[in-house]
Amino acid sequence: xxxxxxxxxxxxxxxxxxxxxxxxxxxxxxxxxxxxxxxxxxxxxxxxxxxxxxxxxxxxxxxxxxxxxxxxxxxxxxxxxxxxxxxxxxxxxxxxxxxxxxxxxxxxxxxxxxxxxxxxxxxxxxxxxxxxxxxxxxxxxxxxxxxxxxxxxxxxxxxxxxxxxxxxxxxxxxxxxxxxxxxxxxxxxxxxxxxxxxxxxxxxxxxxxxxxxxxxxxxxxxxxxxxxxxxxxxxxxxxxxxxxxxxxxxxxxxxxxxxxxxxxxxxxxxxxxxxxxxxxxxxxxxxxxxxxxxxxxxxxxxxxxxxxxxxxxxxxxxxxxxxxxxxxxxxxxxxxxxxx
Amino acid sequence: xxxxxxxxxxxxxxxxxxxxxxxxxxxxxxxxxxxxxxxxxxxxxxxxxxxxxxxxxxxxxxxxxxxxxxxxxxxxxxxxxxxxxxxxxxxxxxxxxxxxxxxxxxxxxxxxxxxxxxxxxxxxxxxxxxxxxxxxxxxxxxxxxxxxxxxxxxxxxxxxxxxxxxxxxxxxxxxxxxxxxxxxxxxxxxxxxxxxxxxxxxxxxxxxxxxxxxxxxxxxxxxxxxxxxxxxxxxxxxxxxxxxxxxxxxxxxxxxxxxxxxxxxxxxxxxxxxxxxxxxxxxxxxxxxxxxxxxxxxxxxxxxxxxxxxxxxxxxxxxxxxxxxxxxxxxxxxxxxxxx
Numbered sequence: 215x216x217x218x219x220x221x222x223x224x225x226x227x228x229x230x231x232x233x234x235x236x237x238x239x240x241x242x243x244x245x246x247x248x249x250x251x252x253x254x255x256x257x258x259x260x261x262x263x264x265x266x267x268x269x270x271x272x273x274x275x276x277x278x279x280x281x282x283x284x285x286x287x288x289x290x291x292x293x294x295x296x297x298x299x300x301x302x303x304x305x306x307x308x309x310x311x312x313x314x315x316x317x318x319x320x321x322x323x324x325x326x327x328x329x330x331x332x333x334x335x336x337x338x339x340x341x342x343x344x345x346x347x348x349x350x351x352x353x354x355x356x357x358x359x360x361x362x363x364x365x366x367x368x369x370x371x372x373x374x375x376x377x378x379x380x381x382x383x384x385x386x387x388x389x390x391x392x393x394x395x396x397x398x399x400x401x402x403x404x405x406x407x408x409x410x411x412x413x414x415x416x417x418x419x420x421x422x423x424x425x426x427x428x429x430x431x432x433x434x435x436x437x438x439x440x441x442x443x444x445x446x447x448x449x450x451x452x453x454x455x456x457x458x459x460x461x462x463x464x465x466x467x468x469x470x471x472x473x474x475x476x477x478x479x480x481x482x483x484x485x486x487x488x489x490x491x492x493x494x495x496x497x498x499x500x501x502x503x504x505x506x507x508x509x510x511x512x513x514x515x516x517x518x519x520x521x522x523x524x525x526x527x528x529x530x531x532x533x534x535x536x537x538x539x540x541x542x543x544x545x546x547x548x549x550x551x552x553x554x
Numbered sequence: 555x556x557x558x559x560x561x562x563x564x565x566x567x568x569x570x571x572x573x574x575x576x577x578x579x580x581x582x583x584x585x586x587x588x589x590x591x592x593x594x595x596x597x598x599x600x601x602x603x604x605x606x607x608x609x610x611x612x613x614x615x616x617x618x619x620x621x622x623x624x625x626x627x628x629x630x631x632x633x634x635x636x637x638x639x640x641x642x643x644x645x646x647x648x649x650x651x652x653x654x655x656x657x658x659x660x661x662x663x664x665x666x667x668x669x670x671x672x673x674x675x676x677x678x679x680x681x682x683x684x685x686x687x688x689x690x691x692x693x694x695x696x697x698x699x700x701x702x703x704x705x706x707x708x709x710x711x712x713x714x715x716x717x718x719x720x721x722x723x724x725x726x727x728x729x730x731x732x733x734x735x736x737x738x739x740x741x742x743x744x745x746x747x748x749x750x751x752x753x754x755x756x757x758x759x760x761x762x763x764x765x766x767x768x769x770x771x772x773x774x775x776x777x778x779x780x781x782x783x784x785x786x787x788x789x790x791x792x793x794x795x796x797x798x799x800x801x802x803x804x805x806x807x808x809x810x811x812x813x814x815x816x817x818x819x820x821x822x823x824x825x826x827x828x829x830x831x832x833x834x835x836x837x838x839x840x841x842x843x844x845x846x847x848x849x850x851x852x853x854x855x856x857x858x859x860x861x862x863x864x865x866x867x868x869x870x871x872x873x874x875x876x877x878x879x880x881x882x883x884x885x886x887x888x889x890x891x892x893x894x
Binding site for chain 2: 263276278280286287288289291292295296299306308309310311312313323326327330331332439465468469471472475494495497498499500501502
């Protein structure tokens with residue numbers, strides 16, 4: 215049987231014949247499309263390797279998925295990275311990591327590099343993208359999805375988030391049920407929507423229990439331990455200090471616990487503390503942290519699947535917004551308020 | 555002046571003329587070589603962009619540096635990633651992240667993908683590479699360096715590590731100077747050289763103080779909090795329990811602190827704890843953790859620079875082994891032994 219091109223190399227048709235599938239399916243595998251079964255993909259990949267098939271197109275050659283962080287410095291980011299990596303791995307793609315540093319959006323060099331790398335898609339952990347960058351990615355048919363637990367949603371960009379309002383509500387209700395009436399909050403940064411959603415959940419829980427929200431007990435943080443420490447010190451220095459503090463992230467909760475220690479307060483006897491995120495370390499604080507579990511890894515997995523679906527030509531059911539649920543995890547940092 | 559090739563595109567010679575440098579220097583920039591000043595590189599990159607220069611070779615097109623982790627699940631890994639990213643960024647390269655999961659070496663699919671991606675180089679956070687993988691990387695002139703704080707050194711592969719023995723010595727001396735005589739150790743996993751180096755430093759510190767090492771007080775851990783908890787529970791249940799424990803990692807130290815709490819022991823009044831690594835969280839434990847600082851980010855930076863130097867054709871001064879120093883950081887988890 216005659217095979218190969220004029221140089222004796224296998225053609226797409228040869229590969230398709232050997233795999234007993236259509237040329238278009240081989241092409242789908244080469245282009246990293248998701249609408250091919252894993253078994254077929256494996257078979258095609260094996261045959262491609264056996265023929266040492268040289269892929270022409272850059273994208274199909276060594277498929278990449280990009281994840282762009284605003285900050286790359288916490289377990290929070292690591293959880294997201296692992297989620298992206300899991301799904302990329304299922305699709306034979308490698309993960310490129312970039313971060314924008316002090317900027318809330320990627321710098322000017324970033325888009326040039328992405329357009330040259332031609333990834334299957336981009337997962338952004340940022341507030342949003344400047345219109346010019348969106349235009350350039352769209353012009354090259356590079357799909358992108360935003361994971362926005364820390365950011366404001368961009369109405370024309372598909373996004374994956376979690377139920378921040380419900381999380382704030384659950385954390386505050388838990389403290390109310392324990393008997394707390396003076397409940398402080400150190401929510402996230404004031405310029406992020408998720409911080410407002412968690413704060414609104416807190417307010418609603420108080421209102422539904424017939425309690426008013428005392429503005430003195432409300433603070434905005436920075437999602438880091440340092441911010442939690444500084445804000446909690448202020449709350450704990452109030453004449454009528456709170457008996458419980460809901461921190462807008464586990465890292466902020468670490469700072470709140472340190473503030474308690476500096477004020478000579480025991481957790482949970484003198485001060486109850488609730489975190490947000492449920493990072494691995496939440497079970498290793500002393501005492502172990504009661505927190506709102508945000509399914510970070512699953513969020514990143516969903517975002518990556520969404521990028522690949524868009525890449526595969528699935529119609530964008532605009533505006534796409536996936537919201538995963540949050541759950542309260544009760545450990546040892548919360549208790550009924552002590553008698554003082 | 556006549557310029558460009560037959561299609562009117564800028565050639566290397568055009569770029570070199572405009573930048574007022576030699577063609578070989580332009581070529582060095584395109585190939586991600588490190589022996590070009592940052593100023594020259596910036597100028598060349600700017601001119602290349604202005605001409606929308608299409609790089610022919612895949613490697614120069616969108617340069618990648620790969621980092622391969624054994625485990626991708628801790629702040630420890632995040633620190634290394636940030637170090638690689640810093641240096642890659644300086645060289646206009648993107649970082650590809652992979653991890654080998656349960657395996658101590660990358661899986662069979664990994665090498666195929668790397669050979670297709672043709673990165674500038676590979677930074678491995680693994681015990682080593684099977685000979686076949688080393689052969690394949692060398693055949694394609696893809697340099698690789700091992701960061702081996704957790705691994706056994708591979709004599710024919712350049713590596714970057716830190717002074718584990720000196721770290722173990724410093725931690726133990728600190729406890730002896732505070733007056734401790736019953737000092738336990740939960741070092742790293744038994745199959746890693748660094749765990750043995752830290753244990754030997756511990757033994758030497760004891761011997762130099764005229765103290766014997768009690769085999770009952772020596773345990774091997776798993777570098778995770780779970781392992782620290784399990785081993786410390788055993789040490790603290792001994793009839794003549796230690797008054798101090800040196801944990802082979804900060805995560806293990808979290809487990810040791812939890813074990814102390816479960817035994818009703820206060821840190822540092824009843825039990826002193828020393829960690830290893832100095833992750834960000836070490837300053838946020840209650841009390842803040844005394845630990846041996848391992849310069850993880852710098853280690854990753856050095857490893858990446860070494861990869862790029864090898865790529866740039868610098869002679870490998872075999873066997874290359876860079877060892878960065880460790881330093882004791884004294885915080886609040888250590889004190890003189892209490893009166894019992």
